Amino acid sequence: MIVPIITGATGTGKTALAIELALRHNAEIISADAYQVYRGMDIGTAKPSKEELAVVRHHLIDVLDPDQTYSAGDFFEHAEKIAADIISRGKLPIIAGGTGLYAETLIKGIFNAPERDDNFRTALEEDGGKHGFALLHERLKSIDPEFAASIPPSDKARIIRGLEINRLCKMNVREAQKAFHVNPKHKYSVFLITDERERMYARINERVVRMYEAGWTGEVEDLLLKGYNENMQSFKAIGYRETAALVKGEADFESVVSAVQQKTRNFAKRQVTWFGHMDGLTELRAGDEENASRLSAFIRDYWA
The missing domain is CATH 1.10.20.140 (Histone, subunit A)
Incomplete structure (x- = not known):
């Protein structure tokens, strides 16, 4: 059995494709996103909507409070166990998310060193x-x-x-x-969603604006009122520190939006570079209506 991993730069349609496949094949999705694990950080991390979470079971979303830490090692351990459980129930696990390091740990295994001193x-x-x-x-x-x-x-x-x-x-x-190397228990195949840079950047700019229209500022204000702050690992998620400055009156809205758009574009560029160093990827074009059919054919070949 080979478990599919759907990855790519931010805003390329990973979630939508994973959900379409999950509905076709009675599958469950394991999130490979470094920040969707945090409760209360929904808009800025682009979590699946409540409706999407209701129609397909997702794992590793909303499992930690924002003052907790999470690592690639944690992800590797949890994702491997969850995938094994899904398979034991006769279902297909689909890994979906843009954290390249997480995808790579599943393929190559991880360095499980002793605890930090x-x-x-x-x-x-x-x-x-x-x-x-x-x-x-x-x-x-x-x-x-x-x-x-x-x-x-x-x-x-x-x-x-x-x-x-x-x-x-x-x-x-x-x-x-x-x-101290730990090999993966499962075999994985990576499907990388790509897009033209200019179109990807334009979509990112629009997406950031929609996030603020959806209430991102209020989301961050709620986090701060609950005692969470910018020094926590969770606030390394793009835009949360900038939006915290907006909430505190330390920055104006236009400059924050512009800064978050720029940081997100820079992040997408780094994602593309990261995936470019990975071997054996199958590339899919963003927005291609045949992507789901291609992945379905892969699933039928390896999960029939």
């Missing part, structure tokens, strides 16, 4: 702040020259992670990646 990380942060991260990069080079050579002295997060892995695992990063 927060005290050690804090000490490194303080050390780097005082003496510069170039010095920490030199320290990493002395114990793991191969990994250090692969990252610049300005990459604070990966320098700290490299030093932390050495401390926790007593081995370099490459050795640890082999020792």
Whole structure:
């Protein structure tokens, strides 16, 4: 059995295609979106509508509060278990979402390293702040020259992670990646929805405007009133920090809309670049009425 993954840049029609397929084949959808896991963050993350959620069962949507954290490792573990459960019930799991890292972890597996050492990380942060991260990069080079050579002295997060892995695992990063690698339990096939850049950008600009018309500002205001704030991981979702500034009167509406449109376009460009580095993808053109039929043929071949 091969599980289909429907992915692509933001606004290319992944949700609609996944739902059409799910209705045709009695399937359930597993969201591969980094921020749709958060409750109360509906408009800005472009979650499926209540009507869409009612007609097809979705997983990994609205499972966390905005003050909780979520990682690619969490997604890999949860998605694999959910897919196995769906299959055990005689149904088809469909993965749908634009977080390229999530799709790649399902295909390649994941590095399941030991838990973080927060005290050690804090000490490194303080050390780097005082003496510069170039010095920490030199320290990493002395114990793991191969990994250090692969990252610049300005990459604070990966320098700290490299030093932390050495401390926790007593081995370099490459050795640890082999020792702690977890292979996927299922086989996957990726279907990438593509579009012409100018048309994609125009659709993004229109989509952002519709989000504010749908009440995005009020959604963010509710989150802030509940005690959630811009320092939380959930607020890294594009537009939430900008909209929080709007709610607080720190920015005007026109500049916020323009900034969110630009950031979303930049994100879409990065998504296209990410998918361009992945092998074995089947490309589908956005808006092509034959996409559902092509995927249905794939499903019949592998799930008959």
